[in-house]
Amino acid sequence: MTTGVDLGQPQAQSVRSDEDVVRVRQLVRAVAVSVKLSLVDQTKVVTAASELARNTLVYGGGGSVEVTVVNNGRRNGVQIVFADSGPGIADLDLAMTDGYTSGGGLGLGLSGSRRLVDEFQIETSAESGTRITVTKWSR
Amino acid sequence: MERVPILKIGDILLVSIQLDMSDQTAVALQEDLAQRIVDTGCHGVIIDITALDIVDSFVGRMLSTIASISKVLDAETVVVGMRPAVAITLVELGLSLNGIRTALNVERGMELIAAAHADELDYQLDDEPDAETATP
Numbered sequence: 608m609t610t611g612v613d614l615g616q617p618q619a620q621s622v623r624s625d626e627d628v629v630r631v632r633q634l635v636r637a638v639a640v641s642v643k644l645s646l647v648d649q650t651k652v653v654t655a656a657s658e659l660a661r662n663t664l665v666y667g668g669g670g671s672v673e674v675t676v677v678n679n680g681r682r683n684g685v686q687i688v689f690a691d692s693g694p695g696i697a698d699l700d701l702a703m704t705d706g707y708t709s710g711g712g713l714g715l716g717l718s719g720s721r722r723l724v725d726e727f728q729i730e731t732s733a734e735s736g737t738r739i740t741v742t743k744w745s746r
Numbered sequence: 747m748e749r750v751p752i753l754k755i756g757d758i759l760l761v762s763i764q765l766d767m768s769d770q771t772a773v774a775l776q777e778d779l780a781q782r783i784v785d786t787g788c789h790g791v792i793i794d795i796t797a798l799d800i801v802d803s804f805v806g807r808m809l810s811t812i813a814s815i816s817k818v819l820d821a822e823t824v825v826v827g828m829r830p831a832v833a834i835t836l837v838e839l840g841l842s843l844n845g846i847r848t849a850l851n852v853e854r855g856m857e858l859i860a861a862a863h864a865d866e867l868d869y870q871l872d873d874e875p876d877a878e879t880a881t882p
Contacts (some may be wrong), residue, residue: 626769632766632800650831654839655800661769699785705840715803719839 620647622663622689631660631672635687638674642683644745648686652685655720657740659689659739662716666709667691667737678743684725684744692736750775752782758859759783759821760852762794772808779812783819792814794852796827806841812848815837822862823847824855 618638620631635656639649655674663670669693677686696702703721708714721727726742747770753760759782761775761805774824779791793809801809824847828836836843849855 629768636799644777645835650829650835651838654800654802654835657800657804658839661802661804689806713803713807713841715805715840719803719867722838722840739837 617673620672620674621669622660622672622691623669624664628657628660628664634658634672634674635685638676638685642676642685642745644685645744648743648746651723652687652741653718655723655741658689658716658720658739663689663737664665664689665712666696667693671737679744680746682744684742686740686742689739689741690736691738695733695735695737696731697728697733699729720723747771747774752778754781754782754786754788757788757816758790758792758856759788759862760792760794761785765795766799769804769806772805776808776812779816780819783787783816783821789863790856791821792852792855792859793823793825794827795825795832796829796853798832799829801828801832801836801841801843803841804838805840806839806843809846810844817845823857824849824858826850826852826855830872 618634620634621627622631632653636649636653639652644652660672663672668691670689670693673688675686677684701707703718705718706714720741724741724743728740729737729739747768748765748769750761750763750765750771761779761780783791793812804806809825816823826849828848847858849858
């Protein structure tokens, strides 16, 4: 399928405040609409982005988000990278468990957002912080 | 920071969230609403989320907290107008919105609050031993 979407031009948004989390949601929504995700898929990817951007702010001490239109040869998708240089996640398996939180949240951010996207990749270390890449494909 | 307006209609406080709230705005709404319940003595709170295109775990938790706070302050909370895509996403996210009553629209929300309040009044007046016991 050929569409007029601009492939491979990442759009960046720094995450330093509450308002930036709102901006991340708006940016992800705009890109999700441009690759023609269904309404439910738009809602899912924007919700996941909201959770992960908040994690970047609250647990990572701030960082950046990059949103890119990607194509796997058959479908377009939205890829979002959340990067921070915070303390990293000590026990990743535990952090991915529903209901576990090291902060005051509900413990659904990581585990829940993984369910809302098609691909979810996480790299974390105490030295270089946390980098989460998620992708949602159009159907 | 933007604030969400709270309208009083009879015995009900109506909150229609029309903006993409920052977390601070959500927390402020919680506090403003608690204050307005005490100031007005209203017995019902309707939160209209028709305009919200997502409800993430933070907003979900805010809704649960508002419901609990209002309960303690003798007011019933009903969340109305959730979009289907939001409902689907909430369930997949794993959020159960514990303790929250929902209705499809404001009108039904108002009926629900009126019924709940009437039940409560019946229950309080109902002190005769032979009277039929109303099930809650």
